Amino acid sequence: MSNQIRASSSLIRRLKQQMSNPAVLIQTRSFTPSEGQRPVIVHKRSLDILHDPWFNKGTAFSMTERDRLDLRGLLPPNVMSTDQQIERFMVDLKRLEVQARDGPTDPNALAKWRILNRLHDRNETMYYKVLIANIEEYAPIVYTPTVGLVCQNYSGLFRRPRGMYFSAEDRGEMKSMVYNWPAEQVDMIVVTDGSRILGLGDLGVQGIGIAVGKLDLYVAAAGINPQRVLPIMIDVGTTNDKLLKDPLYLGLQEHRLDGDEYVSVIDELMEAIFTRWPNFEDFQSKWAFKLLQRYRYKYRMFNDDVQGTAGVAVAGLLGAVRAQGRSMIDFPKQKIVVAGAGSAGLGVLNAARKTMARMLGNNESAFDSARSQFWVVDAKGLITEDRENIDPDAKPFARKVNEISRQGLWEGASLVEVVQQVKPDVLLGLSAVGGLFSKEVLEAMRGSTSTRPAIFAMSNPTNNAECTPEEAFSIVGDNIIFASGSPFKDVDLGNGHIGHCNQGNNMYLFPGVGLGTLLSGSRIISDGMLQAAAECLAEYMTEEEVVKGKIYPSISSIRNITKEVAAAVVKEALEEDLAEGYRGVDARELQRFNQEELLEFVELNMWHPEYPTLVYRNE
Numbered sequence: 235m236s237n238q239i240r241a242s243s244s245l246i247r248r249l250k251q252q253m254s255n256p257a258v259l260i261q262t263r264s265f266t267p268s269e270g271q272r273p274v275i276v277h278k279r280s281l282d283i284l285h286d287p288w289f290n291k292g293t294a295f296s297m298t299e300r301d302r303l304d305l306r307g308l309l310p311p312n313v314m315s316t317d318q319q320i321e322r323f324m325v326d327l328k329r330l331e332v333q334a335r336d337g338p339t340d341p342n343a344l345a346k347w348r349i350l351n352r353l354h355d356r357n358e359t360m361y362y363k364v365l366i367a368n369i370e371e372y373a374p375i376v377y378t379p380t381v382g383l384v385c386q387n388y389s390g391l392f393r394r395p396r397g398m399y400f401s402a403e404d405r406g407e408m409k410s411m412v413y414n415w416p417a418e419q420v421d422m423i424v425v426t427d428g429s430r431i432l433g434l435g436d437l438g439v440q441g442i443g444i445a446v447g448k449l450d451l452y453v454a455a456a457g458i459n460p461q462r463v464l465p466i467m468i469d470v471g472t473t474n475d476k477l478l479k480d481p482l483y484l485g486l487q488e489h490r491l492d493g494d495e496y497v498s499v500i501d502e503l504m505e506a507i508f509t510r511w512p513n514f515e516d517f518q519s520k521w522a523f524k525l526l527q528r529y530r531y532k533y534r535m536f537n538d539d540v541q542g543t544a545g546v547a548v549a550g551l552l553g554a555v556r557a558q559g560r561s562m563i564d565f566p567k568q569k570i571v572v573a574g575a576g577s578a579g580l581g582v583l584n585a586a587r588k589t590m591a592r593m594l595g596n597n598e599s600a601f602d603s604a605r606s607q608f609w610v611v612d613a614k615g616l617i618t619e620d621r622e623n624i625d626p627d628a629k630p631f632a633r634k635v636n637e638i639s640r641q642g643l644w645e646g647a648s649l650v651e652v653v654q655q656v657k658p659d660v661l662l663g664l665s666a667v668g669g670l671f672s673k674e675v676l677e678a679m680r681g682s683t684s685t686r687p688a689i690f691a692m693s694n695p696t697n698n699a700e701c702t703p704e705e706a707f708s709i710v711g712d713n714i715i716f717a718s719g720s721p722f723k724d725v726d727l728g729n730g731h732i733g734h735c736n737q738g739n740n741m742y743l744f745p746g747v748g749l750g751t752l753l754s755g756s757r758i759i760s761d762g763m764l765q766a767a768a769e770c771l772a773e774y775m776t777e778e779e780v781v782k783g784k785i786y787p788s789i790s791s792i793r794n795i796t797k798e799v800a801a802a803v804v805k806e807a808l809e810e811d812l813a814e815g816y817r818g819v820d821a822r823e824l825q826r827f828n829q830e831e832l833l834e835f836v837e838l839n840m841w842h843p844e845y846p847t848l849v850y851r852n853e
């Protein structure tokens with residue numbers, strides 16, 4: 235026997251001895267314990283384990299192990315076998331090129347997302363430096379529209395978890411689970427139940443991507459410290475048949491909870507995180523309003539789809555009035571057709587009606603007369619009082635039957651018919667139906683009585699936009715105002731003129747509403763604070779810009795807009811006596827700030843991506 239072989243056989247003998255001696259700790263890779271394999275003692279817990287490639291098992295951690303290692307809530311709820319994990323990885327690896335498409339705009343969007351995501355996992359400071367410096371280029375990757383594609387492909391893309399996952403299976407455990415989140419302080423939480431992700435429907439647990447994407451903007455635009463943000467997915471099952479059958483799906487493979495059972499799970503989650511600050515996102519409209527009413531005066535929360543979208547739309551609608559060379563005060567004369575009566579559409583309708591009513595004298599009759607400026611079309615056509623089983627939230631906007639019959643319209647009239655008869659100033663889409671503003675609808679908009687018709691194709695992502703700017707400008711005319719929820723390029727009108735494509739997205743408001751509320755210390759987010767945010771955005775645009783058709787600012791200035799919006803929110807909270815101050819600056823001190831000082835106070839409290847000096851102390 236050669237020396238070498240003798241040496242290795244003695245090594246094996248020694249190793250065998252060690253393996254059978256429990257007092258000796260061997261740090262091996264932590265595969266799922268198979269028979270005969272001894273447990274590995276770890277001196278880590280929680281995220282530290284998930285971030286350690288030696289110990290991490292990702293979705294393969296069993297439920298008991300998750301409890302033992304304080305991992306519960308830090309992983310999607312579906313426990314996977316090692317084989318399933320490998321299969322999920324391989325499927326994703328093989329489809330990389332095929333899936334790397336998000337419409338014609340950027341065939342490499344998903345690949346770019348992966349590269350940015352890896353940087354996010356490695357080095358947050360660098361990640362946000364890149365994002366802030368190139369926000370115009372990369373917001374469409376980390377946020378709408380690519381984030382939609384990411385959510386759709388999440389089972390394949392999932393690598394390192396980000397945020398917390400609560401599920402219907404965690405009932406009774408949530409209050410303790412929140413302590414598995416390692417950060418002591420949380421300033422901003424975005425919660426989704428994944429039931430309506432952009433216009434892509436129910437994506438179940440995969441909706442976590444939207445909460446992560448929104449928080450990226452809270453950090454990049456509002457300067458919220460990334461160590462203090464928390465994306466939350468509350469997984470109560472899904473109605474998506476494809477996901478229910480997909481063996482690689484990471485969420486609960488159960489039918490979505492409904493009714494009292496659903497509410498009690500959300501109640502438990504809210505209670506568990508009540509000292510912190512949730513922002514609701516992408517909940518189906520069936521629950522969006524009910525939950526908002528249930529929690530908005532109890533917790534410091536808002537629903538971004540209902541309230542953020544409403545503010546952005548109102549700011550854009552006021553911009554469209556100014557673009558006609560008229561004063562904002564003429565807004566109550568605008569005829570507005572809204573396609574889509576879900577959480578977003580109804581949120582916009584309520585806010586636009588209130589804004590008109592305020593301009594008309596802010597009394598009951600003003601509120602009543604403002605109603606007649608809106609025509610609402612949903613999947614069943616024009617909504618009138620004749621509508622059977624009408625959604626109570628849509629009821630205030632149902633047209634009176636005698637009124638519309640004088641206009642040559644009827645219950646269920648199609649969008650084309652409504653536009654032809656009403657000849658609206660504004661056509662606004664929040665329907666999630668791509669191409670809904672068809673050639674016929676846009677041709678009908680040519681009959682608009684406005685000198686400058688406005689078209690808002692606000693549905694996301696790109697493929698769900700009700701029309702493209704090219705279609706709108708070429709069919710309706712060069713003079714229109716155009717806005718879309720997802721970014722499109724400006725249109726070359728061919729005569730040396732540019733058709734400006736505005737991005738009408740709630741990203742212009744939610745970061746500032748969040749930051750302003752945080753810095754004011756207000757315990758709730760009032761209608762007035764949201765209104766102040768919307769007015770600030772509307773006033774941000776100069777007369778010159780608006781006349782050129784620019785009704786929303788460029789995203790490259792989002793940090794500055796957010797600062798202004800936040801200051802407006804703080805000011806309103808002070809006026810309403812809701813402000814309680816922030817970190818040593820109490821309400822009285824805030825009250826003494828003039829506008830310049832208030833902006834400085836906001837700026838000083840915004841996080842900037844700079845490396846701090848690190849010092850080790852073993853405490």
Ligand SMILES: NC(=O)c1ccc[n+]([C@@H]2O[C@H](COP(=O)([O-])OP(=O)(O)OC[C@H]3O[C@@H](n4cnc5c(N)ncnc54)[C@H](O)[C@@H]3O)[C@@H](O)[C@H]2O)c1
Pocket residue numbers: 430431432433434517518519520538539543546573574575576577578579611612613614649664665666667670692693694695698718719720738739740741
């Ligand atoms: N731009 C933004 O900032 C912004 C903000 C929030 C939501 N959105 C987008 O708005 C869309 C809708 O969101 P939601 O939460 O209101 O969804 P939702 O599912 O609650 O509502 C969709 C509405 O569209 C109606 N609809 C369906 N088909 C229609 C048709 N053919 N004609 C007219 N109406 C039709 C439905 O009846 C329903 O009332 C999504 O695509 C979302 O991405 C955009």
Ligand SMILES: O=C(O)C[C@H](O)C(=O)O
Pocket residue numbers: 377378431432433516538539693694719739740741
């Ligand atoms: O996420 C977005 O881009 C806007 C909005 O919240 C949506 O649901 O579409």
Ligand SMILES: [Mg+2]
Pocket residue numbers: 432515516538539
């Ligand atoms: Mg949303």
